[in-house]
Amino acid sequence: MSERHETRAEDLRPASSQPLRFRVWTAVLRADPVVRGIQVVKRRERLLTVLQAGLGLAWMALFLLAPLVYILSLSFWQRGAGGTIVYEATVANYQEILLQNVDLLGWQIGNTYLLILWQSLKFGFLTTVATLALGYVPGYFLGRTESRYRSLLLLFVVLPFWVPLIIRYYAWILVLGNDGLITTVLGWVGVASNGYLYNDVAVVTGLVQVLLPFMILPIYNTVNKIDDEYIESAKTMGASPLRAFYEVTLPLSLPGISAGSILVFILAVGSFMAPALLGGPANMMVANLISQTFGQAFDWPLASAMAMVYLVVLFAIITVFNRFVGLEEVFDQ
Protein backbone atom coordinates (compact mmCIF):
# COMPACT_ATOMS: atom_id res chain seq x y z
CA MET A 1 0.00 0.00 0.00
CA SER A 2 2.64 2.48 1.12
CA GLU A 3 4.93 1.37 -1.71
CA ARG A 4 2.28 2.26 -4.33
CA HIS A 5 1.94 5.69 -2.79
CA GLU A 6 5.67 6.23 -3.19
CA THR A 7 5.58 5.26 -6.85
CA ARG A 8 2.77 7.72 -7.48
CA ALA A 9 4.70 10.52 -5.85
CA GLU A 10 7.66 9.68 -8.05
CA ASP A 11 5.46 9.90 -11.15
CA LEU A 12 4.57 13.45 -10.30
CA ARG A 13 8.16 14.58 -10.05
CA PRO A 14 9.76 16.28 -13.05
CA ALA A 15 11.45 13.84 -15.43
CA SER A 16 14.98 14.78 -14.39
CA SER A 17 14.38 13.87 -10.73
CA GLN A 18 12.76 10.52 -11.59
CA PRO A 19 14.79 7.32 -11.17
CA LEU A 20 16.93 6.30 -14.08
CA ARG A 21 14.71 3.36 -15.15
CA PHE A 22 11.82 5.77 -15.80
CA ARG A 23 13.97 8.02 -17.91
CA VAL A 24 15.27 5.08 -19.91
CA TRP A 25 11.77 3.74 -20.55
CA THR A 26 10.47 7.14 -21.54
CA ALA A 27 13.32 7.52 -23.99
CA VAL A 28 12.66 4.06 -25.44
CA LEU A 29 8.95 4.77 -25.80
CA ARG A 30 9.58 8.12 -27.48
CA ALA A 31 11.84 6.41 -29.99
CA ASP A 32 9.14 3.84 -30.78
CA PRO A 33 7.62 4.73 -34.17
CA VAL A 34 4.05 3.89 -33.09
CA VAL A 35 4.17 6.11 -30.03
CA ARG A 36 5.81 8.85 -32.04
CA GLY A 37 3.09 8.46 -34.65
CA ILE A 38 0.39 8.87 -32.01
CA GLN A 39 2.11 11.97 -30.70
CA VAL A 40 2.33 13.48 -34.18
CA VAL A 41 -1.38 12.74 -34.73
CA LYS A 42 -2.22 14.34 -31.39
CA ARG A 43 -0.21 17.44 -32.20
CA ARG A 44 -1.93 17.60 -35.58
CA GLU A 45 -5.34 17.22 -33.91
CA ARG A 46 -4.52 20.08 -31.58
CA LEU A 47 -3.39 22.26 -34.45
CA LEU A 48 -6.56 21.46 -36.44
CA THR A 49 -8.71 22.23 -33.41
CA VAL A 50 -7.08 25.62 -33.08
CA LEU A 51 -7.42 26.31 -36.80
CA GLN A 52 -11.02 25.09 -37.20
CA ALA A 53 -12.89 26.13 -34.06
CA GLY A 54 -10.47 29.06 -33.79
CA LEU A 55 -11.57 30.50 -37.13
CA GLY A 56 -15.15 31.16 -35.99
CA LEU A 57 -13.97 32.35 -32.59
CA ALA A 58 -11.39 34.68 -34.14
CA TRP A 59 -14.07 36.09 -36.45
CA MET A 60 -16.33 36.85 -33.50
CA ALA A 61 -13.41 38.26 -31.50
CA LEU A 62 -12.50 40.61 -34.33
CA PHE A 63 -15.92 41.70 -35.59
CA LEU A 64 -18.03 41.44 -32.45
CA LEU A 65 -15.96 41.49 -29.25
CA ALA A 66 -13.36 44.03 -30.36
CA PRO A 67 -16.07 46.51 -31.50
CA LEU A 68 -17.89 46.01 -28.19
CA VAL A 69 -14.70 46.60 -26.21
CA TYR A 70 -14.08 49.65 -28.39
CA ILE A 71 -17.46 51.22 -27.55
CA LEU A 72 -16.88 50.30 -23.89
CA SER A 73 -13.85 52.59 -23.96
CA LEU A 74 -15.79 55.12 -26.05
CA SER A 75 -18.44 55.24 -23.33
CA PHE A 76 -15.90 56.74 -20.92
CA TRP A 77 -14.98 59.58 -23.28
CA GLN A 78 -17.10 62.58 -24.22
CA ARG A 79 -18.63 64.26 -27.21
CA GLY A 80 -16.84 67.44 -28.22
CA ALA A 81 -18.03 70.20 -30.56
CA GLY A 82 -19.52 68.99 -33.87
CA GLY A 83 -19.61 65.30 -32.97
CA THR A 84 -15.88 65.03 -32.31
CA ILE A 85 -14.66 62.92 -29.42
CA VAL A 86 -12.78 64.31 -26.43
CA TYR A 87 -10.39 61.64 -25.16
CA GLU A 88 -10.66 62.34 -21.47
CA ALA A 89 -11.83 59.65 -19.11
CA THR A 90 -15.12 60.52 -17.47
CA VAL A 91 -18.22 58.82 -16.09
CA ALA A 92 -20.40 61.76 -17.19
CA ASN A 93 -22.20 59.65 -19.84
CA TYR A 94 -23.25 57.08 -17.29
CA GLN A 95 -24.32 59.84 -14.89
CA GLU A 96 -26.41 61.37 -17.66
CA ILE A 97 -28.26 58.21 -18.68
CA LEU A 98 -28.72 56.85 -15.20
CA LEU A 99 -29.54 60.07 -13.36
CA GLN A 100 -30.80 62.76 -15.76
CA ASN A 101 -33.37 63.40 -18.46
CA VAL A 102 -32.24 62.83 -22.03
CA ASP A 103 -31.87 65.85 -24.29
CA LEU A 104 -31.76 64.90 -27.99
CA LEU A 105 -31.44 67.52 -30.72
CA GLY A 106 -32.93 70.03 -28.32
CA TRP A 107 -35.95 67.78 -27.91
CA GLN A 108 -36.45 66.98 -24.26
CA ILE A 109 -37.80 63.49 -23.87
CA GLY A 110 -39.94 63.31 -20.79
CA ASN A 111 -38.54 59.89 -20.01
CA THR A 112 -35.06 59.18 -18.84
CA TYR A 113 -33.02 56.39 -20.43
CA LEU A 114 -34.08 54.12 -17.61
CA LEU A 115 -37.76 54.68 -18.33
CA ILE A 116 -37.22 53.75 -21.96
CA LEU A 117 -35.22 50.70 -20.90
CA TRP A 118 -38.06 49.79 -18.54
CA GLN A 119 -40.55 50.25 -21.38
CA SER A 120 -38.46 47.89 -23.55
CA LEU A 121 -38.53 45.24 -20.82
CA LYS A 122 -42.28 45.77 -20.45
CA PHE A 123 -42.86 45.32 -24.20
CA GLY A 124 -40.61 42.27 -24.09
CA PHE A 125 -42.64 40.78 -21.26
CA LEU A 126 -46.02 41.50 -22.92
CA THR A 127 -44.76 40.03 -26.20
CA THR A 128 -43.53 36.88 -24.45
CA VAL A 129 -46.83 36.34 -22.64
CA ALA A 130 -48.83 36.95 -25.84
CA THR A 131 -46.68 34.68 -28.04
CA LEU A 132 -46.93 31.93 -25.43
CA ALA A 133 -50.71 32.31 -25.17
CA LEU A 134 -51.12 32.34 -28.96
CA GLY A 135 -48.32 29.92 -29.84
CA TYR A 136 -48.89 27.00 -27.47
CA VAL A 137 -52.00 25.60 -29.14
CA PRO A 138 -50.53 25.64 -32.69
CA GLY A 139 -47.26 24.18 -31.37
CA TYR A 140 -49.27 21.45 -29.63
CA PHE A 141 -51.36 20.84 -32.74
CA LEU A 142 -48.27 20.50 -34.97
CA GLY A 143 -46.66 18.17 -32.43
CA ARG A 144 -49.66 15.83 -32.09
CA THR A 145 -51.32 15.90 -35.50
CA GLU A 146 -51.04 12.88 -37.76
CA SER A 147 -52.05 14.87 -40.81
CA ARG A 148 -49.97 14.15 -43.87
CA TYR A 149 -49.75 17.90 -44.42
CA ARG A 150 -47.75 18.39 -41.24
CA SER A 151 -44.50 19.32 -42.96
CA LEU A 152 -46.38 21.74 -45.19
CA LEU A 153 -47.96 23.32 -42.12
CA LEU A 154 -44.55 23.54 -40.46
CA LEU A 155 -43.19 25.16 -43.59
CA PHE A 156 -45.76 27.93 -43.25
CA VAL A 157 -44.55 28.65 -39.72
CA VAL A 158 -40.94 28.85 -40.92
CA LEU A 159 -41.56 30.79 -44.14
CA PRO A 160 -42.44 34.18 -42.60
CA PHE A 161 -38.93 34.07 -41.12
CA TRP A 162 -37.63 34.29 -44.70
CA VAL A 163 -39.56 37.47 -45.44
CA PRO A 164 -37.43 40.58 -44.76
CA LEU A 165 -38.34 41.90 -41.30
CA ILE A 166 -39.01 45.35 -42.65
CA ILE A 167 -41.76 43.97 -44.90
CA ARG A 168 -43.34 42.03 -42.04
CA TYR A 169 -43.59 45.17 -39.93
CA TYR A 170 -44.60 47.33 -42.88
CA ALA A 171 -47.47 44.91 -43.63
CA TRP A 172 -49.06 45.97 -40.34
CA ILE A 173 -49.24 49.56 -41.58
CA LEU A 174 -51.56 48.28 -44.33
CA VAL A 175 -53.63 46.40 -41.73
CA LEU A 176 -53.77 48.97 -38.93
CA GLY A 177 -53.19 52.27 -40.77
CA ASN A 178 -55.49 55.09 -41.92
CA ASP A 179 -56.81 53.41 -45.08
CA GLY A 180 -55.95 50.02 -43.63
CA LEU A 181 -57.85 46.77 -43.64
CA ILE A 182 -59.30 47.12 -40.14
CA THR A 183 -60.47 50.72 -40.63
CA THR A 184 -62.14 49.72 -43.91
CA VAL A 185 -63.84 46.65 -42.48
CA LEU A 186 -65.04 48.56 -39.41
CA GLY A 187 -66.22 51.35 -41.76
CA TRP A 188 -68.56 48.85 -43.43
CA VAL A 189 -70.33 48.25 -40.14
CA GLY A 190 -70.40 51.96 -39.37
CA VAL A 191 -67.46 52.36 -36.98
CA ALA A 192 -65.31 55.33 -37.97
CA SER A 193 -61.66 55.52 -36.93
CA ASN A 194 -58.32 57.01 -37.89
CA GLY A 195 -56.44 53.75 -37.80
CA TYR A 196 -54.79 51.94 -34.96
CA LEU A 197 -51.12 52.72 -35.47
CA TYR A 198 -48.58 54.56 -33.32
CA ASN A 199 -49.43 53.13 -29.90
CA ASP A 200 -48.31 50.36 -27.51
CA VAL A 201 -50.78 47.83 -28.89
CA ALA A 202 -49.55 48.26 -32.49
CA VAL A 203 -45.91 47.80 -31.41
CA VAL A 204 -46.63 44.66 -29.39
CA THR A 205 -48.89 43.26 -32.13
CA GLY A 206 -46.08 43.59 -34.66
CA LEU A 207 -43.57 42.03 -32.26
CA VAL A 208 -45.91 39.14 -31.48
CA GLN A 209 -46.52 38.33 -35.14
CA VAL A 210 -42.84 38.54 -36.05
CA LEU A 211 -41.60 36.50 -33.07
CA LEU A 212 -44.34 33.82 -32.92
CA PRO A 213 -42.34 31.22 -34.92
CA PHE A 214 -39.61 31.37 -32.23
CA MET A 215 -42.24 30.23 -29.72
CA ILE A 216 -44.17 27.74 -31.87
CA LEU A 217 -41.15 25.77 -33.14
CA PRO A 218 -39.55 24.83 -29.77
CA ILE A 219 -42.98 23.93 -28.37
CA TYR A 220 -43.67 21.80 -31.43
CA ASN A 221 -40.31 20.08 -30.98
CA THR A 222 -40.88 19.10 -27.35
CA VAL A 223 -44.55 18.10 -27.81
CA ASN A 224 -43.59 16.03 -30.85
CA LYS A 225 -41.06 14.06 -28.77
CA ILE A 226 -43.57 13.08 -26.07
CA ASP A 227 -44.30 9.35 -26.23
CA ASP A 228 -48.02 8.74 -26.92
CA GLU A 229 -47.97 5.94 -24.36
CA TYR A 230 -47.42 8.36 -21.47
CA ILE A 231 -50.62 10.17 -22.32
CA GLU A 232 -52.53 6.99 -23.04
CA SER A 233 -51.52 5.37 -19.78
CA ALA A 234 -52.56 8.47 -17.84
CA LYS A 235 -55.96 8.21 -19.49
CA THR A 236 -56.14 4.43 -18.88
CA MET A 237 -55.54 5.08 -15.21
CA GLY A 238 -58.57 7.31 -15.16
CA ALA A 239 -57.26 10.80 -15.86
CA SER A 240 -59.57 13.02 -17.88
CA PRO A 241 -58.03 14.35 -21.13
CA LEU A 242 -57.59 17.73 -19.46
CA ARG A 243 -55.89 16.21 -16.43
CA ALA A 244 -53.66 14.09 -18.67
CA PHE A 245 -52.65 17.31 -20.41
CA TYR A 246 -51.85 19.15 -17.16
CA GLU A 247 -50.01 16.26 -15.58
CA VAL A 248 -48.16 14.80 -18.56
CA THR A 249 -48.04 16.90 -21.72
CA LEU A 250 -47.61 20.33 -20.17
CA PRO A 251 -44.71 19.42 -17.83
CA LEU A 252 -42.96 17.54 -20.63
CA SER A 253 -43.26 20.54 -22.96
CA LEU A 254 -41.76 22.95 -20.40
CA PRO A 255 -38.28 22.91 -22.02
CA GLY A 256 -39.85 24.13 -25.27
CA ILE A 257 -41.83 26.80 -23.43
CA SER A 258 -38.77 28.14 -21.62
CA ALA A 259 -36.56 28.06 -24.72
CA GLY A 260 -39.20 29.89 -26.75
CA SER A 261 -39.87 32.42 -23.99
CA ILE A 262 -36.26 33.46 -23.46
CA LEU A 263 -35.64 33.85 -27.19
CA VAL A 264 -38.80 35.88 -27.74
CA PHE A 265 -38.09 38.06 -24.70
CA ILE A 266 -34.49 38.84 -25.67
CA LEU A 267 -35.34 39.52 -29.32
CA ALA A 268 -38.33 41.70 -28.39
CA VAL A 269 -36.37 43.83 -25.90
CA GLY A 270 -33.72 44.60 -28.55
CA SER A 271 -36.22 45.44 -31.30
CA PHE A 272 -35.69 48.58 -33.34
CA MET A 273 -38.15 48.25 -36.19
CA ALA A 274 -41.40 47.57 -34.33
CA PRO A 275 -41.36 50.92 -32.47
CA ALA A 276 -39.80 52.74 -35.44
CA LEU A 277 -42.55 51.72 -37.87
CA LEU A 278 -45.60 50.99 -35.71
CA GLY A 279 -45.04 53.16 -32.63
CA GLY A 280 -45.14 56.87 -31.88
CA PRO A 281 -42.48 58.93 -30.06
CA ALA A 282 -43.90 57.72 -26.74
CA ASN A 283 -43.38 54.06 -27.66
CA MET A 284 -39.61 54.28 -28.16
CA MET A 285 -37.49 51.34 -27.09
CA VAL A 286 -33.86 51.25 -26.07
CA ALA A 287 -32.60 50.37 -29.57
CA ASN A 288 -34.34 53.44 -31.02
CA LEU A 289 -32.83 55.71 -28.39
CA ILE A 290 -29.31 54.35 -29.04
CA SER A 291 -29.84 54.72 -32.79
CA GLN A 292 -30.99 58.36 -32.48
CA THR A 293 -28.18 59.30 -30.13
CA PHE A 294 -25.61 57.72 -32.43
CA GLY A 295 -26.96 58.55 -35.88
CA GLN A 296 -28.81 61.85 -35.44
CA ALA A 297 -27.30 63.52 -32.38
CA PHE A 298 -23.82 62.19 -33.28
CA ASP A 299 -23.06 61.66 -29.62
CA TRP A 300 -21.10 58.42 -30.01
CA PRO A 301 -19.82 58.28 -26.40
CA LEU A 302 -23.31 58.72 -24.95
CA ALA A 303 -24.76 56.14 -27.38
CA SER A 304 -21.97 53.75 -26.37
CA ALA A 305 -22.78 54.16 -22.68
CA MET A 306 -26.46 53.45 -23.47
CA ALA A 307 -25.45 50.32 -25.38
CA MET A 308 -23.29 49.20 -22.44
CA VAL A 309 -26.12 49.53 -19.93
CA TYR A 310 -28.39 47.59 -22.31
CA LEU A 311 -25.74 44.85 -22.65
CA VAL A 312 -25.32 44.58 -18.87
CA VAL A 313 -29.09 44.10 -18.50
CA LEU A 314 -29.14 41.60 -21.40
CA PHE A 315 -26.31 39.51 -19.94
CA ALA A 316 -27.90 39.62 -16.50
CA ILE A 317 -31.07 38.16 -18.01
CA ILE A 318 -29.12 35.51 -19.92
CA THR A 319 -27.12 34.58 -16.79
CA VAL A 320 -30.22 34.23 -14.64
CA PHE A 321 -31.84 32.15 -17.34
CA ASN A 322 -28.72 30.01 -17.73
CA ARG A 323 -29.04 28.91 -14.12
CA PHE A 324 -32.38 27.29 -14.93
CA VAL A 325 -31.99 26.20 -18.56
CA GLY A 326 -28.70 26.02 -20.45
CA LEU A 327 -28.44 28.42 -23.38
CA GLU A 328 -27.05 25.51 -25.38
CA GLU A 329 -30.38 23.72 -25.05
CA VAL A 330 -32.18 26.76 -26.44
CA PHE A 331 -30.21 26.53 -29.67
CA ASP A 332 -30.60 22.78 -29.84
CA GLN A 333 -34.37 23.16 -29.92
Add this chain to the structure above:
Amino acid sequence: MSTRLSDDARWNAIRGATGLLYLFLLLPLFIVVLISFNPTQYAAFPPEGLSLTWYQKFFASERLLDALVSSFVVAAGSALVAGAVGLISAIGFVRRDFQYKSVLSSLLFLPMLISPVVIGVALTAFLTDVGMQKNYLFLILGHSTLVLPYVFVTVRAQLFGFDRSIEEAALTLGANELETFVEVTLPSIMPGLAAGMLLAFVISFGEFTATQFWVQPDTVTAPIEIYTMVRTSLTPEINAMATVLMIITVVIPLLLDVALGKNLILKSA
Protein backbone atom coordinates in the same frame (compact mmCIF):
# COMPACT_ATOMS: atom_id res chain seq x y z
CA MET B 1 -67.17 21.31 -18.84
CA SER B 2 -64.34 20.16 -21.03
CA THR B 3 -64.88 16.56 -19.98
CA ARG B 4 -68.28 16.74 -21.64
CA LEU B 5 -66.70 17.65 -24.95
CA SER B 6 -65.90 14.71 -27.15
CA ASP B 7 -62.31 14.13 -28.21
CA ASP B 8 -63.24 15.11 -31.75
CA ALA B 9 -64.78 18.40 -30.69
CA ARG B 10 -61.74 19.26 -28.60
CA TRP B 11 -59.38 18.42 -31.44
CA ASN B 12 -61.47 20.51 -33.85
CA ALA B 13 -61.23 23.47 -31.49
CA ILE B 14 -57.44 23.10 -31.43
CA ARG B 15 -57.38 22.84 -35.21
CA GLY B 16 -59.57 25.93 -35.53
CA ALA B 17 -57.34 27.96 -33.20
CA THR B 18 -54.30 26.87 -35.21
CA GLY B 19 -56.03 27.94 -38.42
CA LEU B 20 -56.74 31.40 -36.95
CA LEU B 21 -53.10 31.73 -35.97
CA TYR B 22 -51.98 30.95 -39.51
CA LEU B 23 -54.30 33.73 -40.65
CA PHE B 24 -52.62 36.10 -38.18
CA LEU B 25 -49.16 35.03 -39.39
CA LEU B 26 -49.80 35.16 -43.12
CA LEU B 27 -52.68 37.56 -43.80
CA PRO B 28 -50.64 40.80 -43.46
CA LEU B 29 -48.12 39.53 -46.03
CA PHE B 30 -50.91 38.48 -48.37
CA ILE B 31 -52.34 42.00 -48.11
CA VAL B 32 -49.02 43.55 -49.20
CA VAL B 33 -49.09 41.39 -52.35
CA LEU B 34 -52.78 42.11 -52.97
CA ILE B 35 -52.45 45.89 -52.61
CA SER B 36 -49.39 45.94 -54.87
CA PHE B 37 -51.77 45.36 -57.81
CA ASN B 38 -54.11 48.17 -56.76
CA PRO B 39 -53.91 51.06 -59.27
CA THR B 40 -54.75 53.94 -56.90
CA GLN B 41 -52.38 55.99 -54.73
CA TYR B 42 -54.10 54.89 -51.53
CA ALA B 43 -54.70 51.42 -50.23
CA ALA B 44 -58.24 50.19 -50.90
CA PHE B 45 -60.10 47.09 -49.76
CA PRO B 46 -61.03 45.33 -51.90
CA PRO B 47 -58.55 46.63 -54.53
CA GLU B 48 -60.13 48.93 -57.10
CA GLY B 49 -58.71 46.93 -59.96
CA LEU B 50 -55.73 44.95 -61.07
CA SER B 51 -52.83 46.85 -62.54
CA LEU B 52 -49.08 46.66 -62.84
CA THR B 53 -48.64 50.45 -62.53
CA TRP B 54 -46.54 50.27 -59.39
CA TYR B 55 -44.40 47.48 -60.78
CA GLN B 56 -43.72 49.60 -63.88
CA LYS B 57 -42.76 52.52 -61.63
CA PHE B 58 -40.53 50.24 -59.59
CA PHE B 59 -38.73 48.73 -62.58
CA ALA B 60 -38.33 52.19 -64.12
CA SER B 61 -36.57 53.49 -61.03
CA GLU B 62 -32.82 53.18 -61.38
CA ARG B 63 -32.36 54.04 -57.71
CA LEU B 64 -34.53 51.14 -56.51
CA LEU B 65 -33.01 48.67 -58.96
CA ASP B 66 -29.52 49.72 -57.84
CA ALA B 67 -30.57 49.03 -54.26
CA LEU B 68 -31.75 45.57 -55.30
CA VAL B 69 -28.37 44.88 -56.93
CA SER B 70 -26.53 46.12 -53.81
CA SER B 71 -28.59 43.80 -51.63
CA PHE B 72 -27.79 40.93 -53.94
CA VAL B 73 -24.04 41.59 -53.92
CA VAL B 74 -23.92 41.91 -50.12
CA ALA B 75 -26.13 38.86 -49.51
CA ALA B 76 -24.19 36.63 -51.91
CA GLY B 77 -20.86 37.75 -50.45
CA SER B 78 -22.02 37.24 -46.86
CA ALA B 79 -23.50 33.82 -47.60
CA LEU B 80 -20.17 32.71 -49.09
CA VAL B 81 -18.01 34.13 -46.28
CA ALA B 82 -20.32 32.95 -43.49
CA GLY B 83 -20.67 29.60 -45.30
CA ALA B 84 -16.91 28.99 -45.30
CA VAL B 85 -16.28 30.27 -41.76
CA GLY B 86 -19.40 28.56 -40.39
CA LEU B 87 -18.59 25.21 -42.02
CA ILE B 88 -15.00 25.12 -40.78
CA SER B 89 -15.80 26.21 -37.24
CA ALA B 90 -18.77 23.80 -36.99
CA ILE B 91 -16.40 20.95 -37.90
CA GLY B 92 -14.00 22.12 -35.18
CA PHE B 93 -16.75 22.32 -32.58
CA VAL B 94 -18.40 18.98 -33.36
CA ARG B 95 -15.38 16.79 -34.00
CA ARG B 96 -12.81 18.00 -31.52
CA ASP B 97 -12.73 18.24 -27.79
CA PHE B 98 -11.38 21.25 -25.98
CA GLN B 99 -11.95 23.19 -22.80
CA TYR B 100 -14.82 25.67 -22.36
CA LYS B 101 -16.43 24.33 -25.53
CA SER B 102 -19.98 25.23 -24.61
CA VAL B 103 -19.11 28.74 -23.37
CA LEU B 104 -17.08 29.36 -26.52
CA SER B 105 -19.84 28.07 -28.78
CA SER B 106 -22.28 30.53 -27.22
CA LEU B 107 -19.92 33.27 -28.45
CA LEU B 108 -20.89 32.15 -31.96
CA PHE B 109 -24.58 32.59 -31.13
CA LEU B 110 -24.15 36.05 -29.66
CA PRO B 111 -25.00 38.03 -32.83
CA MET B 112 -28.50 36.49 -32.72
CA LEU B 113 -29.14 37.77 -29.20
CA ILE B 114 -27.63 41.26 -29.10
CA SER B 115 -29.77 43.99 -30.63
CA PRO B 116 -28.61 44.67 -34.21
CA VAL B 117 -28.55 48.37 -33.34
CA VAL B 118 -25.76 47.75 -30.83
CA ILE B 119 -23.82 45.56 -33.28
CA GLY B 120 -24.34 48.19 -35.99
CA VAL B 121 -23.17 51.05 -33.79
CA ALA B 122 -20.19 49.16 -32.34
CA LEU B 123 -18.87 47.93 -35.70
CA THR B 124 -19.29 51.38 -37.26
CA ALA B 125 -17.36 53.07 -34.46
CA PHE B 126 -14.65 50.39 -34.48
CA LEU B 127 -14.09 50.00 -38.23
CA THR B 128 -14.19 53.73 -39.00
CA ASP B 129 -11.67 54.27 -36.22
CA VAL B 130 -9.25 51.79 -37.78
CA GLY B 131 -9.69 53.76 -41.01
CA MET B 132 -12.02 51.53 -43.01
CA GLN B 133 -14.33 53.05 -45.65
CA LYS B 134 -18.03 52.20 -45.70
CA ASN B 135 -18.05 50.12 -48.87
CA TYR B 136 -19.30 46.70 -49.94
CA LEU B 137 -16.49 44.98 -48.03
CA PHE B 138 -17.64 46.76 -44.85
CA LEU B 139 -21.21 45.56 -45.44
CA ILE B 140 -20.12 41.99 -46.19
CA LEU B 141 -17.95 41.82 -43.05
CA GLY B 142 -20.84 43.13 -40.94
CA HIS B 143 -23.50 40.92 -42.50
CA SER B 144 -21.28 37.82 -42.31
CA THR B 145 -21.00 38.41 -38.56
CA LEU B 146 -24.79 38.71 -38.25
CA VAL B 147 -25.56 35.54 -40.25
CA LEU B 148 -22.68 33.33 -39.09
CA PRO B 149 -24.75 31.79 -36.23
CA TYR B 150 -27.34 30.49 -38.70
CA VAL B 151 -24.76 28.67 -40.84
CA PHE B 152 -22.96 27.40 -37.74
CA VAL B 153 -26.11 25.95 -36.18
CA THR B 154 -27.42 24.22 -39.33
CA VAL B 155 -24.05 22.69 -40.27
CA ARG B 156 -23.52 21.61 -36.67
CA ALA B 157 -26.91 19.86 -36.61
CA GLN B 158 -26.03 18.04 -39.82
CA LEU B 159 -22.62 16.98 -38.46
CA PHE B 160 -24.16 15.51 -35.31
CA GLY B 161 -26.01 13.00 -37.47
CA PHE B 162 -22.97 12.19 -39.60
CA ASP B 163 -21.62 8.65 -39.59
CA ARG B 164 -17.82 8.92 -39.49
CA SER B 165 -17.32 5.28 -40.49
CA ILE B 166 -17.88 6.19 -44.16
CA GLU B 167 -14.88 8.54 -43.88
CA GLU B 168 -12.81 5.74 -42.41
CA ALA B 169 -13.95 3.48 -45.25
CA ALA B 170 -12.76 6.04 -47.81
CA LEU B 171 -9.42 6.41 -46.01
CA THR B 172 -8.98 2.64 -45.82
CA LEU B 173 -9.73 2.34 -49.51
CA GLY B 174 -6.83 4.65 -50.24
CA ALA B 175 -8.32 8.14 -50.52
CA ASN B 176 -6.23 10.86 -48.90
CA GLU B 177 -7.75 13.23 -46.35
CA LEU B 178 -8.52 16.00 -48.81
CA GLU B 179 -10.20 13.58 -51.23
CA THR B 180 -12.17 12.09 -48.37
CA PHE B 181 -13.36 15.53 -47.28
CA VAL B 182 -14.31 16.71 -50.76
CA GLU B 183 -15.84 13.46 -52.01
CA VAL B 184 -17.33 11.91 -48.88
CA THR B 185 -17.74 14.42 -46.05
CA LEU B 186 -18.80 17.49 -48.00
CA PRO B 187 -21.54 15.80 -50.09
CA SER B 188 -23.16 14.26 -47.03
CA ILE B 189 -23.24 17.49 -45.01
CA MET B 190 -24.20 19.54 -48.09
CA PRO B 191 -27.92 19.77 -47.24
CA GLY B 192 -27.10 21.43 -43.90
CA LEU B 193 -24.53 23.74 -45.45
CA ALA B 194 -26.86 24.69 -48.32
CA ALA B 195 -29.75 25.34 -45.94
CA GLY B 196 -27.53 27.50 -43.72
CA MET B 197 -26.10 29.48 -46.63
CA LEU B 198 -29.53 30.00 -48.17
CA LEU B 199 -30.80 31.29 -44.84
CA ALA B 200 -27.70 33.49 -44.53
CA PHE B 201 -28.41 34.92 -47.98
CA VAL B 202 -32.05 35.60 -47.17
CA ILE B 203 -31.35 37.23 -43.79
CA SER B 204 -28.57 39.39 -45.19
CA PHE B 205 -30.79 40.37 -48.13
CA GLY B 206 -33.50 41.66 -45.81
CA GLU B 207 -31.35 43.07 -42.99
CA PHE B 208 -32.16 46.66 -42.14
CA THR B 209 -31.45 47.52 -38.51
CA ALA B 210 -27.66 47.18 -38.39
CA THR B 211 -27.29 47.99 -42.08
CA GLN B 212 -28.67 51.51 -41.65
CA PHE B 213 -25.39 52.45 -39.92
CA TRP B 214 -23.20 50.75 -42.51
CA VAL B 215 -24.43 52.10 -45.86
CA GLN B 216 -23.18 54.97 -48.00
CA PRO B 217 -25.28 56.61 -50.75
CA ASP B 218 -23.66 54.29 -53.31
CA THR B 219 -24.18 51.08 -51.34
CA VAL B 220 -27.80 51.61 -50.22
CA THR B 221 -29.60 48.26 -50.03
CA ALA B 222 -33.24 47.39 -50.78
CA PRO B 223 -34.51 47.30 -47.16
CA ILE B 224 -32.98 50.76 -46.58
CA GLU B 225 -34.90 52.14 -49.58
CA ILE B 226 -38.13 50.58 -48.29
CA TYR B 227 -37.60 52.13 -44.85
CA THR B 228 -36.91 55.54 -46.36
CA MET B 229 -40.08 55.34 -48.46
CA VAL B 230 -42.16 54.16 -45.49
CA ARG B 231 -40.87 57.01 -43.32
CA THR B 232 -41.21 59.74 -45.95
CA SER B 233 -43.93 59.16 -48.55
CA LEU B 234 -45.67 55.80 -48.05
CA THR B 235 -45.87 55.44 -51.84
CA PRO B 236 -47.50 52.26 -53.24
CA GLU B 237 -44.16 51.50 -54.95
CA ILE B 238 -43.26 50.00 -51.55
CA ASN B 239 -45.83 47.24 -52.10
CA ALA B 240 -44.43 46.38 -55.53
CA MET B 241 -40.85 46.41 -54.22
CA ALA B 242 -41.83 44.35 -51.16
CA THR B 243 -43.50 41.77 -53.40
CA VAL B 244 -40.40 41.54 -55.58
CA LEU B 245 -38.27 41.06 -52.45
CA MET B 246 -40.55 38.29 -51.22
CA ILE B 247 -40.27 36.57 -54.61
CA ILE B 248 -36.48 36.66 -54.23
CA THR B 249 -36.30 35.55 -50.59
CA VAL B 250 -39.27 33.15 -50.39
CA VAL B 251 -40.70 32.06 -53.74
CA ILE B 252 -37.41 31.33 -55.55
CA PRO B 253 -35.85 29.40 -52.61
CA LEU B 254 -39.14 27.51 -52.24
CA LEU B 255 -39.22 26.54 -55.91
CA LEU B 256 -35.56 25.52 -55.75
CA ASP B 257 -36.36 23.47 -52.70
CA VAL B 258 -39.23 21.66 -54.39
CA ALA B 259 -37.22 21.15 -57.56
CA LEU B 260 -34.27 19.66 -55.67
CA GLY B 261 -36.53 17.79 -53.24
CA LYS B 262 -34.18 18.45 -50.34
CA ASN B 263 -36.49 20.13 -47.83
CA LEU B 264 -33.79 22.72 -47.15
CA ILE B 265 -36.17 25.33 -45.77
CA LEU B 266 -37.50 23.04 -43.06
CA LYS B 267 -33.94 22.09 -42.26
CA SER B 268 -33.10 25.70 -41.55
CA ALA B 269 -35.70 25.84 -38.76
